[in-house]
Amino acid sequence: MEIGVVVHGPEIVDSGMAKKVIGILEESGNVDSVMAGTIGKTAVLDAHLEDVIDIRKNLKPSICIEEFFRTKDAVILLNHGKTTENGVLFANIVISRIHSRTVKPLIHIERPGMPDGRIIPWNTDSLEFAKTLADKLELEITDIPELVTPISVEDHGHRVIRQVYGVHQGEKIMINGIIVGFARSEDIRIISKDGFITDIEGARVKEHGLEKLHGYERRVPVDLRTCWVKSGPLRGNQFSVRNKDTAFKHTSDEDDHHPDADGRIKVVIIDHEAERSFELVEGAQAAVTIGDDTTEIAGDILYRLSIPIIGITDGDIDGFSHMKHIYPGSTVIRLRPETDDVIGKEIREQLFDGKSSVYLDSFDILRNKIFTIAKKYTLFRTDY
Structure with missing residues (x-):
């Protein structure tokens, strides 16, 4: 079989x-x-x-x-x-x-x-x-279950309601890895119209999280029927982290033979897309992570892949209930409140030319370029 x-x-x-x-x-x-x-x-x-x-x-x-x-x-x-x-x-x-x-x-x-x-x-x-x-x-x-979906679609597809089950009061509610609310009850319903979240019944909504989810002024719609919705901790604490010296090598032949890659490092940007970290860092030797939660989640993932990060944060973090690890040599920059997205946009435009990756001569050059862009809003930095 x-x-x-x-x-x-x-x-x-x-x-x-x-x-x-x-x-x-x-x-x-x-x-x-x-x-x-x-x-x-x-x-x-x-x-x-x-x-x-x-x-x-x-x-x-x-x-x-x-x-x-x-x-x-x-x-x-x-x-x-x-x-x-x-x-x-x-x-x-x-x-x-x-x-x-x-x-x-x-x-x-x-x-x-x-x-x-x-x-x-x-x-x-x-x-x-x-x-x-x-x-x-x-x-x-058990017997063969009846197929029941907790997602309802109304108004010819314009309005979508998604029931979130198994939620406990006080838990974080995440959509695509971004915290969008905090449960006030065990009866949670997320409501969207034309792809934009209009309400989360039974929860205290985190408006800044919804802004991030929808890409701020880019107004990116989200399909509640297919997106990743989770409540509670991303992972418990009952595990032993993999030794960084036995890291999984996450590379591809295509990246190894890129014509611009000789003697240089590939750097990727992870901008509020922590759930796509494995996909985004294919063949990379370094990453720039934008946002507190993204830096925490992506940094923890990339530790296993021996990939250092430059994290851009502004203190807007709600904290995930699992052990966090940052690869040695990384730096996390703390900016003034509500400025990580501003600097993130400047980094993408100035350093990445609007693309998702760039090749640089060294990690130190990457770090210095980021410091220069973020200098005007930087409060302090933490080196790992």
């Missing part, structure tokens, strides 16, 4: 169950596994499982499932949500986005190793294999 496994999130890796479940699946055939989710990739690196779980792709879980449907005999969605109910709702969102859930056996394994863990078959062709896995993993098996 050819089995495709879509692994989602860091918790299933940090618990040790991703490795265990994949090992059990290998008793039934050949297994190919892929991680869907940026923070989950850091967990794979910390667990030294990059040869077991592919972290090079940047695909949503639904797309991973569709790809495996074309090449595999069965597909497994492996997740560890805050609760089983929350995990099943997550699976609902994922499976509602695929063309058909009956193409191949499709099984969801939720919270294995936990008392409330479950095996959930998503079509009749999954039942036999699901029973086998339930026995091996000592988990209860």
Whole structure:
């Protein structure tokens, strides 16, 4: 049997169950596994499982499932949500986005190793294999669920409402890695009109976060039906960070042979796009990160890749509940309040010529150029 496994999130890796479940699946055939989710990739690196779980792709879980449907005999969605109910709702969102859930056996394994863990078959062709896995993993098996999506579309597509489940009061609410609110209740509904968030019911809205999400004056719309929405911490603290001396090498042949790259370093800019860090730093030796939360998340990710950063921050940080690491040699610059986006724009225009990457002679030259641009708003800097 050819089995495709879509692994989602860091918790299933940090618990040790991703490795265990994949090992059990290998008793039934050949297994190919892929991680869907940026923070989950850091967990794979910390667990030294990059040869077991592919972290090079940047695909949503639904797309991973569709790809495996074309090449595999069965597909497994492996997740560890805050609760089983929350995990099943997550699976609902994922499976509602695929063309058909009956193409191949499709099984969801939720919270294995936990008392409330479950095996959930998503079509009749999954039942036999699901029973086998339930026995091996000592988990209860559920009936085939009805497909219910927590996303409603009104006014001929102009208005979208997304219910966010499993939220606890006081938790941060993030869209595409940007904090946009703080939960005041467990009943959270995000509402958008023509791609722009108009309200977050049940939460205190962080207006500056919404401005960042929509690209300020660029007015970038967001599709609530497909964007990444998360509440609570990005990752727990029950893990050991990977030693920087055994970093994963994230390069490509194309970048290694770039005609401008001889003796120079490739620098990328990560501007409020922390969730795309792995994709953006392909072949890079350094990064400039714009924004407090972006610097914290991207810096933590790039530590595993041995990539130093120049972080541009202004104190507008809400703090993520997981251990943060910054690669030695990096510098984080603290600016006057509400100026990181101003300097970020100047850096992109003056240093990157409006592009996403640039080649420079050295990291010191990069640092000096950034210092010059940011000087007028700089309060202090921290060297790592």
